[in-house]
Each structure stands twice: as C-alpha cells, then as structure tokens.
Amino acid sequence: MLSYLLRRLGLMVLTLFGVSIAIFLLLRIVPGNIADILFDSAGMIDPAEKQKIVAELGLDQPLVVQYAQWVNGLLHGDLGYSYVSEKPVLDEVLPRIPITARLAALAIMFAVCTGVPIGVISAVRQNSGIDYGLRVFSLAALSLPSFWLGLLVLMAFVNWAGLLPIYDKAPQTWGMAILMYGVPAATVGLRSSALIMRLTRSSMLEVMRMDYIRTARSKGLSEPAVTFIHALRNALLPVITTIGIETAFLFGGLVVTETVFNIPGVARFLVEAIRWRDYPMVQNLVMFIATVVVIVNLIVDLTYAFVDPRIRLGS
Amino acid sequence: MSEFIYLARRYPLGLAGGVILLLFVLMAIFANIIAPLDPLTTNPRASLAAPGTTYMLGADMMGRDVLSRLIHGARISLAVALGATFIGSGLGMLLGLISGYVGGWFDLIVQRVAEIMQSLPLLVMALVITASLGPSLVNTIIAIAIPLIPNVARVIRANVLSLRELNYVEAAHAIGMSNTRIAALHVLPNTLAPLIVLATAQLGSTILTEASLSFLGLGVPEPYPSWGRMLSESAAEYMRTAPWLVIFPGVAISAVVFGANLFGDALRDYLDPRMGD
Numbered sequence: 001m002l003s004y005l006l007r008r009l010g011l012m013v014l015t016l017f018g019v020s021i022a023i024f025l026l027l028r029i030v031p032g033n034i035a036d037i038l039f040d041s042a043g044m045i046d047p048a049e050k051q052k053i054v055a056e057l058g059l060d061q062p063l064v065v066q067y068a069q070w071v072n073g074l075l076h077g078d079l080g081y082s083y084v085s086e087k088p089v090l091d092e093v094l095p096r097i098p099i100t101a102r103l104a105a106l107a108i109m110f111a112v113c114t115g116v117p118i119g120v121i122s123a124v125r126q127n128s129g130i131d132y133g134l135r136v137f138s139l140a141a142l143s144l145p146s147f148w149l150g151l152l153v154l155m156a157f158v159n160w161a162g163l164l165p166i167y168d169k170a171p172q173t174w175g176m177a178i179l180m181y182g183v184p185a186a187t188v189g190l191r192s193s194a195l196i197m198r199l200t201r202s203s204m205l206e207v208m209r210m211d212y213i214r215t216a217r218s219k220g221l222s223e224p225a226v227t228f229i230h231a232l233r234n235a236l237l238p239v240i241t242t243i244g245i246e247t248a249f250l251f252g253g254l255v256v257t258e259t260v261f262n263i264p265g266v267a268r269f270l271v272e273a274i275r276w277r278d279y280p281m282v283q284n285l286v287m288f289i290a291t292v293v294v295i296v297n298l299i300v301d302l303t304y305a306f307v308d309p310r311i312r313l314g315s
Numbered sequence: 316m317s318e319f320i321y322l323a324r325r326y327p328l329g330l331a332g333g334v335i336l337l338l339f340v341l342m343a344i345f346a347n348i349i350a351p352l353d354p355l356t357t358n359p360r361a362s363l364a365a366p367g368t369t370y371m372l373g374a375d376m377m378g379r380d381v382l383s384r385l386i387h388g389a390r391i392s393l394a395v396a397l398g399a400t401f402i403g404s405g406l407g408m409l410l411g412l413i414s415g416y417v418g419g420w421f422d423l424i425v426q427r428v429a430e431i432m433q434s435l436p437l438l439v440m441a442l443v444i445t446a447s448l449g450p451s452l453v454n455t456i457i458a459i460a461i462p463l464i465p466n467v468a469r470v471i472r473a474n475v476l477s478l479r480e481l482n483y484v485e486a487a488h489a490i491g492m493s494n495t496r497i498a499a500l501h502v503l504p505n506t507l508a509p510l511i512v513l514a515t516a517q518l519g520s521t522i523l524t525e526a527s528l529s530f531l532g533l534g535v536p537e538p539y540p541s542w543g544r545m546l547s548e549s550a551a552e553y554m555r556t557a558p559w560l561v562i563f564p565g566v567a568i569s570a571v572v573f574g575a576n577l578f579g580d581a582l583r584d585y586l587d588p589r590m591g592d
Contacts, residue, residue, distance in 0.1 A: 018431035143573035148565035252438030274446040
C-alpha cells in the first residue's frame with residue numbers, strides 16, 4: 001500500500017512536470033514575445049522602452065532559463081506577477097479558489113443526488129415506459145450546451161421572477177447564497193447527472209444478473225432490500241470512477257458557466273487571462289487545474305480500493 | 316434493404332438520430348440554396364426584428380437573418396466537428412496501433428504523454444491551444460482534435476494488445492509476414508469497430524466544444540456564422556428584448572448533438588454489444 005502510494009505520487013510529480021513543460025512551450029510557439037503583444041495592444045513604439053520591459057520580464061533570457069525560473073518560483077510558492085494587474089498571481093488566484101470549489105462541490109452533489117436514484121429507477125423498471133423516457137431525457141441532457149442552459153435559466157429568472165441570479169457581489173444571506181451558487185451548480189451539473197444516471201443504470205443491470213442477487217431473492221429478501229442493500233452497493237463501484245472523471249470535466253463546464261453567470265471563479269479567470277494574453281496567469285492557472293485533476297484521480301483510486309476489498313493496490 | 320429495415324426497427328432511436336444528423340448534413344451542403352437570405356448581409360432597419368414573414372426566426376442586432384445564419388452555421392459546426400473527429404481519431408489510432416504493436420520505449424513515451432494530456436479537461440486544453448495558435452477555422456479544428464488523441468490512442472492500444480495474442484496473428488507470423496503488413500492487414504481492420512464507436516461518441520462533444528470556444532470568443536472568427544458565437548455575450552444582452560437570439564442557436568446545437576448522441580448510442584450497441592447497456 002505504501003509503496004503503491006509512493007509510486008503514484010512519483011508519477012503525479014512526473015505528470016505535472018510534463019504539463020509544465022507542455023504549457024510553457026505551448027504559450028511560446030507563436031512568433032513574437034509578450035512584449036510585442038503588450039506593445040501592440042498599448043500602441044507604444046519606443047524601442048528603448050520595449051527593450052527595458054523585455055529585460056524586466058526576463059524575456060531576453062534563453063527559454064531554458066525562463067522555464068527554470070518559473071518552476072523554481074512555483075516550488076517556492078512564488079507564482080510571479082500578472083502582466084495585466086501587476087499584482088502577484090497568488091493574490092489574484094487564491095480568493096477565487098473557494099468560489100469555484102463551492103460550485104464544483106455543489107454540482108457534483110447535485111449530479112450524484114439526482115443521477116444515482118434516477119439510474120436505479122431506470123434499471124429496476126428496465127424496458128418500461130419510464131425507463132425509455134428517462135434514457136431519452138438523459139441523452140437530451142447530455143446534448144444541451146451548458147452555457148445555453150445557463151442563458152435559458154437566466155432568461156426564465158428575468159421573465160418570471162424579475163431578478164437575476166447573477167453574482168455581482170459576495171452573497172450576504174443564505175437565500176442569496178443558495179440562489180447564486182445553487183442555480184449555476186445545477187446548470188453545470190446536469191451533464192454529470194445524466195452521465196452518472198446512464199452508468200448507474202447499466203451497472204445496476206449487470207449486477208442484477210449476478211448469482212448473489214438470485215440468492216438474496218431466493219432466501220426471501222424483499223425487493224427493496226435486494227435492490228438497495230445487495231445490488232446498489234456493488235453497482236456504485238464504477239460510478240465512483242466516473243465521479244472522478246467528471247470532476248475534471250467539470251472545470252471545462254465551469255469555464256462557460258462562470259462566464260454566463262458572471263461568477264468571479266478560477267475557471268472564468270482562465271478565459272480572461274487568455275483574452276488578455278496574461279501568460280504568467282495562464283501558465284499558473286493551467287498548472288493549478290492539472291494539479292487538482294491529478295489529485296482527484298489519486299483520491300478516486302484510493303477510495304475505490306477502500307470500498308472494494310477485492311482490489312489490492314500495488315500488486 | 317431488408318437488412319436496413321431490420322436495423323431501423325431494432326434501433327428506432329438510432330434511426331431518429333441518423334435522420335437528424337442527415338438533415339443537418341444536407342442543410343450544410345445545400346446552405347446556399349436553402350437559406351432564404353444572405354447570412355452576412357446587414358440591414359440596419361431590421362435590427363432585432365422579431366420573427367415574421369421576411370425574417371422567419373428574427374434578425375440579430377446588425378439586422379442579419381437568424382435562420383440563414385443558422386443554416387450556414389451548420390457548415391462551420393459540422394466542418395469543425397467532422398474535421399476534428401477525423402484528425403483526432405486518425406492520429407490516435409495510428410499512435411495506439413504503433414504503441415500497442417511495437418511496445419517498448421515508444422509505448423512508454425506515448426503512455427506518459429497521454430497521461431499528461433488527460434490531466435487537463437478537453438475544453439481547457441482546447442482553450443490553451445487556440446490561445447497559442449490564434450483564432451481561425453483551421454486552428455479551431457486542431458485545438459479540438461489534439462485533446463481527442465490520447466483517449467483514442469489508449470482504447471486502440473488496449474485493443475491491439477489483446478489482438479496481438481490471437482492465433483491468426485501468430486499464423487501470419489509463422490508464414491513469414493512482415494510486422495508492418497500484419498499490423499496493417501490483420502490488426503488494423505479489427506480495431507475499426509471500436510474506432511468508429513469512439514469517433515461517433517465524440518462527435519457530439521466536439522460540436523459542443525466548438526460551440527463553447529466560439530461562445531467564449533476564442534473559436535471560429537468572423538465572418539463565419541458560428542452557432543456558439545451567435546450565443547455569445549452580445550446575445551445575453553438581448554435576453555429580454557430579443558429572446559429569439561438566445562433560443563434558436565441553442566436549439567440548433569442541441570438538436571444536432573442529440574442526433575449525434577442517439578446515433579452513436581445505437582451504433583455502439585450494434586458494433587460492440589459488450590459495451591452496451
């Protein structure tokens with residue numbers, strides 16, 4: 001177990017190292033450095049001043065040196081300065097993390113709380129009208145672009161409730177907090193909910209064919225006991241993996257949902273940094289997202305082994 | 316023909332999905348004939364015109380016909396989706412085939428790189444790639460194709476690893492066939508079914524990714540009419556005054572993705588019954 005954990009942590013570091021190289025190079029493929037872009041957008045032309053900025057930002061150094069400086073800073077908790085706000089990157093990013101974390105947690109909660117029960121119903125009533133309807137509904141939910149759903153939700157609120165659940169300042173009351181976080185979380189979580197529903201259904205159907213289910217039935221257990229105590233517990237195993245994968249995908253959904261609902265989170269900030277060509281910010285945000293994804297994957301694998309004693313890690 | 320009728324009866328939802336997809340493809344091909352108006356012509360007098368006889372689905376802020384823009388937008392949407400799926404699946408298949416068949420250090424590198432790429436969500440990676448390459452039609456296709464590669468490569472690799480052990484591959488070795496020929500003639504054809512399933516399953520998500528990129532203003536640039544860009548923030552401003560600008564492009568995206576998903580599901584059940592639910 002310990003050796004498995006150490007190996008996984010080693011691989012994690014290796015992966016993140018790879019991500020850092022990839023993102024660093026990716027942002028520098030295009031000819032012309034950041035000083036050119038800054039100058040173009042600011043409309044300045046004095047070459048001496050430009051030279052000064054290039055030197056200040058360390059852009060005249062070889063790429064290897066620039067990369068080493070960045071990674072060295074990362075390891076020491078110094079993420080550099082934003083090109084746009086000229087504030088330390090850390091000060092800009094840290095206050096945004098809890099907002100995105102809350103949204104993501106709520107979205108996953110919503111997805112699990114709706115997806116699993118609906119999946120169970122669909123499986124128990126296999127090939128009935130309800131099953132058919134729920135399956136079509138889940139496919140439809142997977143087909144909706146989450147930003148469009150967000151726009152429709154906003155439109156409904158404007159037209160019927162006369163208010164906008166848009167994040168303009170940090171919510172003061174519980175009611176406002178539920179509205180401001182809950183509505184976007186449900187919007188972005190619908191996709192995950194549909195996926196979890198489909199997976200729960202197919203997993204339940206598979207488990208229901210097992211011998212131990214027949215045994216449970218033949219020893220006279222009630223149908224709910226068979227479904228929930230014997231079948232569901234085993235059927236949920238693959239669902240755990242999906243929850244992990246969905247957490248990663250959620251970031252993609254949050255990028256657009258935070259934009260639609262004007263939420264000052266990490267995901268929307270990435271888009272803004274890209275639009276402003278604030279490369280130190282983009283670099284660090286991508287590293288942050290990759291780190292979260294890798295850690296979530298590790299946690300999911302460990303949970304899996306914990307829940308399913310048949311899995312022996314490290315062998 | 317009787318085979319087709321049998322399949323259509325067996326997979327009614329798949330048939331519906333196929334019909335929806337076909338309609339959109341036809342719409343894209345014959346956009347010039349079908350579209351009632353030019354999608355790019357502006358008309359200040361028709362700014363934000365409500366749906367009516369001339370502008371059947373209304374007009375946008377610049378007085379451009381929404382219906383015509385939607386019809387032409389099908390071209391962009393499908394071109395990006397098919398292009399990205401084709402390139403991503405093709406490269407993924409090639410890498411997966413070599414990786415699984417040759418193994419060794421090549422396999423190791425491909426696996427590690429795939430792991431690195433999979434630590435970023437599709438949309439985030441596509442965003443960063445477009446940020447690096449700059450917005451254009453071709454770059455959007457590339458940006459969406461690249462994140463598809465590792466997933467396809469992994470599935471094909473796993474498939475090749477199991478195929479490699481089969482008797483007929485061994486037999487081909489025994490009669491002195493070269494590795495390249497065995498890989499191309501015996502292993503490759505047997506990976507096609509999972510490849511088609513994967514590619515179709517990804518079609519819907521590539522359409523959604525293109526729409527999201529364009530919505531964020533980092534996808535297909537003007538003057539191409541793109542469904543995602545039609546929905547971008549400017550449309551959000553007219554939510555109250557011109558709801559048709561918000562509703563119709565979203566309906567188009569959802570409909571074509573729904574069609575692709577229905578079709579992909581049925582195809583998976585048909586080609587790979589083990590994966591089915």
